[in-house]
Amino acid sequence: QVQLVESGGGLVKPGGSLTLSCAASGFISDLYLSWIRQAPGKGLEWVSYISGSGARIYYAESVKGRVTISRDNAKNSMSLQMESLRVDDTAVYYCAGDSGDGVAYWGQGTQVTVSS
């Protein structure tokens, strides 16, 4: 069983930077790992994902050019570097894992608040 724990969220000013981390327990090398966010009172938005080998990466248009996803399978971890943060990036960010058959593994979420 895979467990995912996020860290690194917090309050940041517009234009600032933040790095989110996801620590995993269990075998994750074959899993796609994702960051999925949920703005206050809104639905789910797929922000980014990275394949098990790291060869395939996706970024939503809303964050493209401002975020970088990476993973280290040896350390069972993944991260999301975020720059030029905007107010509308405010959301709970979930670390998530899947093998292609739906997202079976979710972290508890970490809050990112962008405000002056």
Added chain:
Amino acid sequence: QSVLMQPPSVSGAPGQRVTISCTGNNSNIGAGYDVHWYQQLPGTAPKLLIYNFSIRPSGVPARFSASKSDTSASLAITGLQAEDEADYYCQSYDSVLSARVFGGGTKVTVL
């Protein structure tokens, strides 16, 4: 505006059957891409409820079922219970966007 359209809310009395639609097009559901459903209880992370159109993961009650027809999918809850009050999301892949996409979500209220 999501490419997968869901009704904002549905409601039903305990014991009733409710259905949630997820309407897509020929670049996602109609193209044969898998549809998955998630349940999000208040204040918690989403949970995988149904995957690959109609398969329930271990531990998901049999009162949850799902199906697909042409460019849409639907989730049914039979024998509605108070603990089913939650937000429900469909998810698939869209070939035009080259992206995994969620529906806008549906709030289920148990009357």
